Structure formats: structure tokens, C-alpha cells
Amino acid sequence: MDLVVVGHKRLLDLNEIEEFRAQAYKNAKLYKEKNNCWHGNRIMPRQFEPGKQVLLFKSRLKLFPGKLKSRWLGPFEVAQVYSHGAISIKDLKTWVTFKVNGQCLKHYWGVHVDRDKQSIDP
Template sequence: MSLTKSGRHHAYENSKLYKERTKAYHDSKILSRQFEPNDQLTRHQSGPFIVKEVRPYGDIVLLTPDGSREFTMNGHRVKHYWAKAEIPDGHIVPLDGAPPA
């Protein structure tokens, strides 16, 4: 089965539109990673590390939490560290209005 010239043109246009839509959807799901000094970051499930300096081209200078060691990493290898809230012993947290499991 062969396509006519008009049919091939429509197939080309459809694939072009599909690629554009797919790229737009994919790009909308990418999270921006903007780091500032004093942000807490994690890498490979270890951390938190503190941002000392953000250099051009995505390099980030990190400090260990105690400030004893400084090292540079590529910004693509780290993500923000969102600390877990600690609940003191003996404190009761009501679960009223919690979403169902």
C-alpha cells in the first residue's frame, strides 16, 4: 500500500505535531533546579549538605553539615533536601482530617 504525495505530507505533518506536543508535555514536567547559598541539598540519599557557592555552568560548592569538608559537584547530581519535621517524645499528633489511606 503506497501513500500519495498528499498522504505522505499529512503523515509528516501529523508526526511533526505529535513530536511538538510530546516535547511540550515533557518540558512541562521538568522541575527547575535553582540553588542559592545556604540551601540544603542531598545527593544519592545522603546529606544534607549546605550550598556555599553556586558557580557558572552549574557547578555547586557544598559544605558538610559540620563545615569540616568542602567539595564541588555538578548541579545535576543534587536536589533540594526537605527535612522531616521531628515530633518530640510524648507529643500527640491528631490525625483528624487526614486523607484516607
């Protein structure tokens, strides 16, 4: 065994592994960029105007979430829209106004459903 030849081969193998790692990193980065672009193009922009009704996403941590319970609260009325993405909404029952992130809202198109009922009337 020649230690110089073995050492030289070992360095070549390490360089080859480093090239594979760099190529894998580059491929993963390209994949993520392409995937983000694809998903970003499919996001529909939501424009909220004062006076319109919206639903608020309920994002509290629940240990035992109900399967059929809605995760949306509301309806609320948009009071003011800020330029940085925050929106002031007003509760229609208590008339309390508070700010929320605009990404937690969606437009409300329907009529109010009483979610406190325990049974369905025929």
C-alpha cells in the same frame, strides 16, 4: 503481461510507500515536539542559594539495589552556585567541598534521619 505497465505500477507503488514514510516521520516529529513541550512546562525550576541544605542523588550502578534504601545522600550545604549549572556543596560531616551537577540536587526540608540503624526502636 506488459513489462512497461508493470514497471510503471511498481514505480507508483514505491512513490506511494515513500510518501507514507515521509508522513509518518512528520507525525512522529510533531508528536515528540508536543510531548517535550508538555513535559517541559511541568518542570519546576530549582534555585539554590549558598548556606541552604540539599540532598544529592546517588547515581552509582548497583547490581542488587535495596528496595527500601534511599537514593539520596545528605544533607549537604551549598557553598557556591555557578552560572553554568554546577554547584559546589560541602559535606557537613567531613567539611569536604566538591562540585556537582545542579540537576542531581534537591532541597532538603526535614531533619536528619539516621540511616545506619538496623532496627526500629519503639
